[in-house]
Amino acid sequence: MSLTVQQHRGNVGLRNGSLLVDGEWRQARSGETWTHLHPATQEEVGEFPVAGAEDVDEAVRAARRAFDEGEWPTMPAGRRAKLLHRYAESLREHADELRGLQALDNGVPLSFGTVYAGSVDVAADAFDHHAGWIDKAGGETLPPYQGGDHLAMTLREPIGVVAAILPWNAPFLLFAQKLGPALAAGCTVVLKPSEYATFAVLRMVELLADAGIPDGVVNVVTGTGEPTGEALITHRMVDKVSFTGSREVGRRIVEASAPTMKRVSLELGGKSPALVFPDSDAGLAGMTAMGMVTLGLSGQACVAHTRALVHRDVYDEFIGAAEMIAASVTYGDPFDPGVLASPLINERQLKRVLDLVERGKQEGARLVTGGERADGDLSAGNFVTPAIFADVDNSMNIAQQEVFGPVLSVVPFTDEDEAIRLANDTEYGLGAGVFTADAQRAFRVSRKLRAGTVGINGFQVEPHLPFGGYKQSGLGREGGRSAYEAYTELKTVLMPL
Numbered sequence: 001m002s003l004t005v006q007q008h009r010g011n012v013g014l015r016n017g018s019l020l021v022d023g024e025w026r027q028a029r030s031g032e033t034w035t036h037l038h039p040a041t042q043e044e045v046g047e048f049p050v051a052g053a054e055d056v057d058e059a060v061r062a063a064r065r066a067f068d069e070g071e072w073p074t075m076p077a078g079r080r081a082k083l084l085h086r087y088a089e090s091l092r093e094h095a096d097e098l099r100g101l102q103a104l105d106n107g108v109p110l111s112f113g114t115v116y117a118g119s120v121d122v123a124a125d126a127f128d129h130h131a132g133w134i135d136k137a138g139g140e141t142l143p144p145y146q147g148g149d150h151l152a153m154t155l156r157e158p159i160g161v162v163a164a165i166l167p168w169n170a171p172f173l174l175f176a177q178k179l180g181p182a183l184a185a186g187c188t189v190v191l192k193p194s195e196y197a198t199f200a201v202l203r204m205v206e207l208l209a210d211a212g213i214p215d216g217v218v219n220v221v222t223g224t225g226e227p228t229g230e231a232l233i234t235h236r237m238v239d240k241v242s243f244t245g246s247r248e249v250g251r252r253i254v255e256a257s258a259p260t261m262k263r264v265s266l267e268l269g270g271k272s273p274a275l276v277f278p279d280s281d282a283g284l285a286g287m288t289a290m291g292m293v294t295l296g297l298s299g300q301a302c303v304a305h306t307r308a309l310v311h312r313d314v315y316d317e318f319i320g321a322a323e324m325i326a327a328s329v330t331y332g333d334p335f336d337p338g339v340l341a342s343p344l345i346n347e348r349q350l351k352r353v354l355d356l357v358e359r360g361k362q363e364g365a366r367l368v369t370g371g372e373r374a375d376g377d378l379s380a381g382n383f384v385t386p387a388i389f390a391d392v393d394n395s396m397n398i399a400q401q402e403v404f405g406p407v408l409s410v411v412p413f414t415d416e417d418e419a420i421r422l423a424n425d426t427e428y429g430l431g432a433g434v435f436t437a438d439a440q441r442a443f444r445v446s447r448k449l450r451a452g453t454v455g456i457n458g459f460q461v462e463p464h465l466p467f468g469g470y471k472q473s474g475l476g477r478e479g480g481r482s483a484y485e486a487y488t489e490l491k492t493v494l495m496p497l
Ligand code: NAD
Pocket: 165, 166, 167, 168, 169, 170, 192, 193, 194, 195, 223, 224, 225, 226, 228, 229, 230, 233, 244, 245, 246, 247, 249, 250, 252, 267, 268, 269, 270, 301, 302, 303, 402, 404, 430, 468, 469, 473, 474
């Protein structure tokens, strides 16, 4: 299969990338570049600079100046909100173009680009949502506690310079869930997109200037984890690192933040369970879980229900429905409206998924379908056929490790207590699903699950809902008021009367 990348490149207006420092687009002083290969065909898509330590330093200093001397942090609330709402509108107007660029970046098909939580529309809504806090999330006044009359108040002030580091799988939403609250709070930003999803993000950044966001408020360093990301997370002038990505890099960020006590928000991986009870619509549960691990991102989604815990009475019905979804997933050219799922992002990820499938078989799980590299027309791309493992023991690697591919592991259970114990038997705690027709059971079980978001008979990510992880799935929450507050410091000011 050939994607005719060059033709699509012309159609969606993709240009080679640059860094953005203080309003100026330029090449890296490092002289290094990265060539992006399309994950469906390995064709060259385009290139962009790999920022070195000197480039990152200039970008951070630009953000620092914009924070210390610029108008952004102290701009009147109404004006700042108006600019962010204008930007949200501009994103909506450019949605088709951005979806096309994303299809060239990470191979997410156009068919999926409009409907999922990571769509341009949801990103635009996130900017509107966060802009709404600017004139509402202030401090408080507090009475004296121990006697003596005084007036005390708290003020919320922007935290300073934020390093925002993105993964490749949902760049629109995650861009918005970081820059939305950071800019609303009055922070300035140095953004590093993933090297596997850079071009659409660069276009989103261009639109910021068109909406009137001043130069230097958002700066961009393109490149890889080493050297670009490392230079950013270790820079002394960065006040906060806001990161979405793997647990391994999350750990490194916590370490690197220690010397200057940077604030840190982390959105990491997951191994989210779906608990399917005998009174549920097990067919719906099977379609939902398998849909989450195949359609659109091919399971490369942090919160997908990758681990289905299914009551023995509805086990066969659940697997039958999951098989039906597996059989209906289509792969290929992301610009083809009939294509429903993406390739895996790179060869490293392809190898990792195939290795984990092999381990699952060796550990004794029953492979019901899939789990092979796609052949024929698709053989040049990183495609794996949708896999279902049945009779999985929760201690197996396929039940404990984040696969990040189209692989569903199905673990049988007998009673509610066992299901809850299995669900919580993981180092992660990002999402969970409860499938039942019994409302009391739904709430009873939800309260016992150690996960940041629990969906009952369905799952959705929305920008106003706090989203984040328990345990090793992260630190802090994106979305909602707490996300805005995470980009502020709280100051107490008091005066004896
Ligand atoms: P990744 O950790 O490999 O990369 C994420 C970003 O970190 C990239 O921009 C990368 O260049 C950068 N990076 C790598 N090394 C770095 C370093 N030493 N210092 C600074 N930056 C560095 O993750 P990925 O493969 O892009 O994304 C997949 C992971 O993201 C999965 O684990 C997934 O679960 C997670 N994820 C989580 C959420 C969430 O909201 N919890 C959402 C999407 C993805």
